[in-house]
Amino acid sequence: MAVLDLTTQEISNLTAEDVAHLAVRLEQDDYGDPFEALRDWHLLRAIAFQRQELVQPYRYLLDIETFDEA
Numbered sequence: 001m002a003v004l005d006l007t008t009q010e011i012s013n014l015t016a017e018d019v020a021h022l023a024v025r026l027e028q029d030d031y032g033d034p035f036e037a038l039r040d041w042h043l044l045r046a047i048a049f050q051r052q053e054l055v056q057p058y059r060y061l062l063d064i065e066t067f068d069e070a
Contacts, residue, residue: 006043011050019047023058 022044031037045062048055
């Protein structure tokens, strides 16, 4: 199954260990091509939208910054 083809149900079944393995791959950044890294990054982002509690320790990998519009 392609990473980007995960359904909402499949993401809801991911464990903290699954997300930790994904984060390790992203941290090591040892991919054969940049598209592999991008797929993992998009997966982590999709998980963050649906299961924030699993991604919280790895938010720094998403480069999400809060902006003050004031």
